[in-house]
Amino acid sequence: IGQADASFMGSGSERRYEDLCRNIINDMNQYGLSVVDDFLGTDKGLKILNEVRSMYNAGAFQDGQLVHNMRTDAQSSKVRGDKIRGDKIKWVGGNEPGCTNVWYLTNQIDSVVYRVNTMKDNGILGNYHIRERTRAMVACYPGSGTHYIMHVDNPNKDGRVITAIYYLNINWNASESGGILRIRPTPGTTVADIEPKFDRLIFFWSDIRNPHEVQPAHRTRYAITVWYFDAKEREEALNRAKLENSKTNNANSIAQLAEPDSTT
Ligand SMILES: COc1ccc2cc(-c3cnc(C(=O)NCC(=O)O)c(O)c3)ccc2c1
Ligand SMILES: [Mn+2]
Numbered sequence: 001i002g003q004a005d006a007s008f009m010g011s012g013s014e015r016r017y018e019d020l021c022r023n024i025i026n027d028m029n030q031y032g033l034s035v036v037d038d039f040l041g042t043d044k045g046l047k048i049l050n051e052v053r054s055m056y057n058a059g060a061f062q063d064g065q066l067v068h069n070m071r072t073d074a075q076s077s078k079v080r081g082d083k084i085r086g087d088k089i090k091w092v093g094g095n096e097p098g099c100t101n102v103w104y105l106t107n108q109i110d111s112v113v114y115r116v117n118t119m120k121d122n123g124i125l126g127n128y129h130i131r132e133r134t135r136a137m138v139a140c141y142p143g144s145g146t147h148y149i150m151h152v153d154n155p156n157k158d159g160r161v162i163t164a165i166y167y168l169n170i171n172w173n174a175s176e177s178g179g180i181l182r183i184r185p186t187p188g189t190t191v192a193d194i195e196p197k198f199d200r201l202i203f204f205w206s207d208i209r210n211p212h213e214v215q216p217a218h219r220t221r222y223a224i225t226v227w228y229f230d231a232k233e234r235e236e237a238l239n240r241a242k243l244e245n246s247k248t249n250n251a252n253s254i255a256q257l258a259e260p261d262s263t264t
Contacts, residue, residue: 021116024203028116029123032185033192033204039166040108044101045199049168051101052222056140061088086146087214092136106136106226109164109201113228128161128230141179141214141221148214150184153227154206159234160227163206167196168222179217183210196221 020036027034040048055061094103110133116122117130141147154160165181174180174195181194181202186209194202204210206227214221 017115021112021119024112024116025119025122025125028125028203028205031192032209033183033202035194036201036203037197038199039201040105040199042199044104045168048101048105048166048224049170049198049222051099052138052140052168052224055090055098055138056088056222061090061138061140063088083146084151085148086217087139087141087148089140090138092138094136102136102138102224105166105224106133109166109226113162113164113203129232130161130228131231132229132234134160134227134229137225139223139225141217143177143217143219143221145178145216145218147216150211150213152206152208152211155208157207157233157237159229159237160206161230161233162228163204163210164226164228165202166224167200167202168198168224169196169219170198172197172219172221177217177219177221178215179219179221180215181212182215183212185210196223 024034024036039045092099092102094106113130113133116125117128119125153163169179172179172195174193179196181196183192183194183204184190185192194200204212
């Protein structure tokens with residue numbers, strides 16, 4: 001996987017920017033994932049890290065835990081919640097105060113994604129029409145073995161086609177701290193083990209092509225994720241949701257009709 005050096009914000013950067021985008025296109029078509037190192041350079045990366053640290057220390061993150069994998073312990077009928085996810089998250093839209101560096105990052109990722117989506121000979125990327133994305137999800141795995149079990153980001157065509165993750169972890173040593181992102185591209189038997197290194201940006205298809213897990217982290221592990229929507233898949237997902245919604249509303253109103261009117 002081409003480890004493109006992407007500090008293209010420097011001088012004479014046009015050529016390097018084109019090369020970076022070409023690398024991403026090739027990686028996405030060949031592997032369904034791409035790793036870009038030194039995306040913004042050290043000083044911009046540090047500004048983002050400090051901003052995220054102050055958010056986290058201000059207690060702005062909520063427990064990302066959604067569903068406990070509850071099960072009863074065989075011996076003492078105690079119910080044990082095996083956490084599916086151990087991360088704590090904060091959604092950032094980009095215009096909140098104190099998030100200017102996260103906003104700068106998402107702007108930089110946007111320009112790369114919109115570029116690769118429109119370049120000629122971009123293969124599978126040409127099948128999508130990417131016009132919008134989610135807000136930025138700032139995630140912290142607070143160490144002590146917190147992890148995320150194998151999952152697919154978009155298993156049911158909710159519109160998200162590309163996952164982009166930017167890592168903030170200086171001198172990350174996976175043999176000590178774990179926290180590897182393991183992607184198992186499907187179909188296939190290969191495995192991609194990606195360390196959550198400082199100033200590293202990765203892309204991968206969000207759907208069932210890329211089941212992945214975050215292995216137990218033993219050090220605080222920060223990442224910022226944005227998901228990019230394909231306009232057509234997103235519209236179809238929203239239409240399905242609307243249809244479902246109106247069905248339940250109708251069902252509810254019919255149910256109300258059927259209920260004996262309590263006032264009579
Ligand atoms: C309904 O509300 C929510 C709110 C937040 C949610 C966050 C995730 C999520 C998904 N993937 C990863 C991941 O794969 N990280 C890889 C890495 O850090 O290297 C991750 O950390 C978090 C999934 C569902 C959510 C639903
Ligand atoms: Mn995921």
